Amino acid sequence: MTGASGFIGAKVVEILLEYGFCNLRCLVRPSSQLGRLKKATAPFDGKGNIEFLAGDLLSPEDCAKAAEGVSIIYHLAAGFDKSFAGAFMNSALTTRNLMEAFLQHGTPKRFVNVSSFAVYSNLSLERGAVLNETCALEDAPQKRWDAYGFGKLKQEELVKEYGERCHLRYVIVRPGAVFGPGKTQLNGRVGIDTFGFFMHLGGHNQLPLTFVDNCAEAIVLAGLTPGIDGEIFNIVDDELPTSRQFLRAYKKKAGVRSISLPYPITYLLCYLWERYASWSRNQLPPAFNRRRCSAEWKGNRYSNRKLRERLSWKPRVGMDDAMEAFLAQF
Amino acid sequence: MLRIAIVGCGKVADQHAAAIHRVADCQIVALCDRELLMAKQLGERCHVSQCFSDVQEMLRSATPQVVHITTPPQSHFQLARQCLEFGSHVYIEKPFTVTAAEAEGLIQSAEERGLKVTAGHNYQFTLEMMEMRRLVREGFLGGPPAHVESYWSYDLGDISYVAPMVSNSGHWVRQLPGQLFHNLISHGLAKVAEFLDDEVTEVVATAHQSSQLRQLRAKEVLDELRVLIRDKNGTTAFFCFSTQIKGVNQLRIFGPSGSITADIITGTAVRTSSQAYKSYLTYFIPPLKNAKEYLRNAAFSVSNFVRRRLYQDFGMKELTERFYRSIEGEISVPIPYREIILTARLMDRIFDQVYPEGEQAQFGQGVSGVDSQNSLSLFVNK
Numbered sequence: 120m121t122g123a124s125g126f127i128g129a130k131v132v133e134i135l136l137e138y139g140f141c142n143l144r145c146l147v148r149p150s151s152q153l154g155r156l157k158k159a160t161a162p163f164d165g166k167g168n169i170e171f172l173a174g175d176l177l178s179p180e181d182c183a184k185a186a187e188g189v190s191i192i193y194h195l196a197a198g199f200d201k202s203f204a205g206a207f208m209n210s211a212l213t214t215r216n217l218m219e220a221f222l223q224h225g226t227p228k229r230f231v232n233v234s235s236f237a238v239y240s241n242l243s244l245e246r247g248a249v250l251n252e253t254c255a256l257e258d259a260p261q262k263r264w265d266a267y268g269f270g271k272l273k274q275e276e277l278v279k280e281y282g283e284r285c286h287l288r289y290v291i292v293r294p295g296a297v298f299g300p301g302k303t304q305l306n307g308r309v310g311i312d313t314f315g316f317f318m319h320l321g322g323h324n325q326l327p328l329t330f331v332d333n334c335a336e337a338i339v340l341a342g343l344t345p346g347i348d349g350e351i352f353n354i355v356d357d358e359l360p361t362s363r364q365f366l367r368a369y370k371k372k373a374g375v376r377s378i379s380l381p382y383p384i385t386y387l388l389c390y391l392w393e394r395y396a397s398w399s400r401n402q403l404p405p406a407f408n409r410r411r412c413s414a415e416w417k418g419n420r421y422s423n424r425k426l427r428e429r430l431s432w433k434p435r436v437g438m439d440d441a442m443e444a445f446l447a448q449f
Numbered sequence: 450m451l452r453i454a455i456v457g458c459g460k461v462a463d464q465h466a467a468a469i470h471r472v473a474d475c476q477i478v479a480l481c482d483r484e485l486l487m488a489k490q491l492g493e494r495c496h497v498s499q500c501f502s503d504v505q506e507m508l509r510s511a512t513p514q515v516v517h518i519t520t521p522p523q524s525h526f527q528l529a530r531q532c533l534e535f536g537s538h539v540y541i542e543k544p545f546t547v548t549a550a551e552a553e554g555l556i557q558s559a560e561e562r563g564l565k566v567t568a569g570h571n572y573q574f575t576l577e578m579m580e581m582r583r584l585v586r587e588g589f590l591g592g593p594p595a596h597v598e599s600y601w602s603y604d605l606g607d608i609s610y611v612a613p614m615v616s617n618s619g620h621w622v623r624q625l626p627g628q629l630f631h632n633l634i635s636h637g638l639a640k641v642a643e644f645l646d647d648e649v650t651e652v653v654a655t656a657h658q659s660s661q662l663r664q665l666r667a668k669e670v671l672d673e674l675r676v677l678i679r680d681k682n683g684t685t686a687f688f689c690f691s692t693q694i695k696g697v698n699q700l701r702i703f704g705p706s707g708s709i710t711a712d713i714i715t716g717t718a719v720r721t722s723s724q725a726y727k728s729y730l731t732y733f734i735p736p737l738k739n740a741k742e743y744l745r746n747a748a749f750s751v752s753n754f755v756r757r758r759l760y761q762d763f764g765m766k767e768l769t770e771r772f773y774r775s776i777e778g779e780i781s782v783p784i785p786y787r788e789i790i791l792t793a794r795l796m797d798r799i800f801d802q803v804y805p806e807g808e809q810a811q812f813g814q815g816v817s818g819v820d821s822q823n824s825l826s827l828f829v830n831k
Contacts, residue, residue: 148612148613148616149616149617150612150613150615150616150665150666175613175617200460202460202463203463203490203494204458204459204460204462204463204487204490204491205459205460207486207487207490208459208487211486211490212484212486212487215486261494273490398757399757399760400471400757400760401467401760401761402754402757402758402759402760404761
């Protein structure tokens, strides 16, 4: 596992252990805080073979050590660098190193690549239409000013290339907005926190939420379920709330002030921002633009049908309980 | 049309590519990175099809007239030398080289070949720095500068840069003689070098580790630096690099009849006159004059915003453009070579003092108040 000390990663470890897979190697950055991970593995101390390996995915040597003798890799480590080069380096290049090491030093059965909803483009999708695994991917991440999405797109491209060229057996999972205890910030699809207040941009849109436990179990199943090589799965929960419902519940607990902007106004402002950025030759970077507006605030519906049908997954935590657990931290 | 290549396609290369795109009559023709995928990702975003993982191959195939080197500093000297030997002009990211000897060697090599080089001291060309330079040229100081102060801060809050470096002693930053300082102080130090004579008689440096860095478990890395400098003419300079002072990146220059503060964060160049006022007027007139000065700066910023000149990395575009114009023979090199060499020499002397060979562990344990004995041992005149 990579990214094992992270918000989702520690939960994946916990569920793998719960499933009885105690032969785990967790690659963590030397600077990582291991609190979550150690808490997840504590009940299994001395019971299995759980190894913490400090290393850097940019180092082929560290990747070789991580991949030595392993048969499944859960690749959760992600780069959140704001620059495109940094995002590419920390998402795509690291993935390439890991896959190379897996093929050379592992006994590859499956490579589970954890991607993101950020790879989708909603630009040509109607409002209210269902976004699923067959939808178009973003073809101009630079215009969307989304370095993270660029890194994830390139990561997926590399995984698919290795699948074709090197016969690497892979599965790609794309979690929606993962939430749960331990993560307090609101997802950008609800709105943006700026100038001292919260600007609610999500309106009545359905949010592609997935509770961290549910998401982690889907990821675990993606590594264990036979017959799904080369498949892609979106991860969202059932009974998805709207942005307005989610924010209302959040405000009751967190006590933030917000103003709402309807989608047409948001779209117009994003369009004007984009035009100004272009006219001024990026004096203001195009941080708000039509592509981002469509991807985050247009309002689509989401399906976990493929996940349910092919992985026999169902949310282990219902939305009401998930919301309660999330809000309990405020 | 100048043919440009970039060697090293990491984060800084993105800034260079953006700056180059703003300059007329030039085109990026090739990209090179030891990791070909990195070159390709930048090529895809900048519409450059010629991507290489070998510099020699790139030079032969793409024949660039100018090469921007944006790799880690340890490779600057070798790469620049290869480019110069091929006949390309070279723009080298800061720090120019690892040592002053390398800097001198490169400049000599360029001059022998009739080629140009420049260092990535782009903060020398921000709007406020150019305004400050204009004021100095017009005599606002009333004579040569008597004292210069440069403050350069770096916020460790963004641990994406610091964390991988502090946790890995093999990281390229950790391999530099001045470690973290080596990669971060060039901009601030180049500002004082501009106003000092080449013959520096005294350099006094002291450094310690902040408590914040200690929490990141960085044993040997120092991140607080103070330096006193004096040149043969008696001009003095104070340089402060800090990770704990937030948001202060400024140069203050003092002359007989006034001082100027160029602030990079706020984009202001504020004049302060040494004029004396009678009695209580001292308390009324200077503050009002200061208010007027800030108002003038605000108007200047608004004007620049309207004119679309207030974009990030204006300094890099300006430096790049001036460097290209110097190549075309229109102007002299934007950064005098003596300034590049002096910056490198000052860095050498500072690192000799704060990281004396074999004493890294001692200073690594030092806290924000280095004890007086250690402090004294650091105040070594050269």
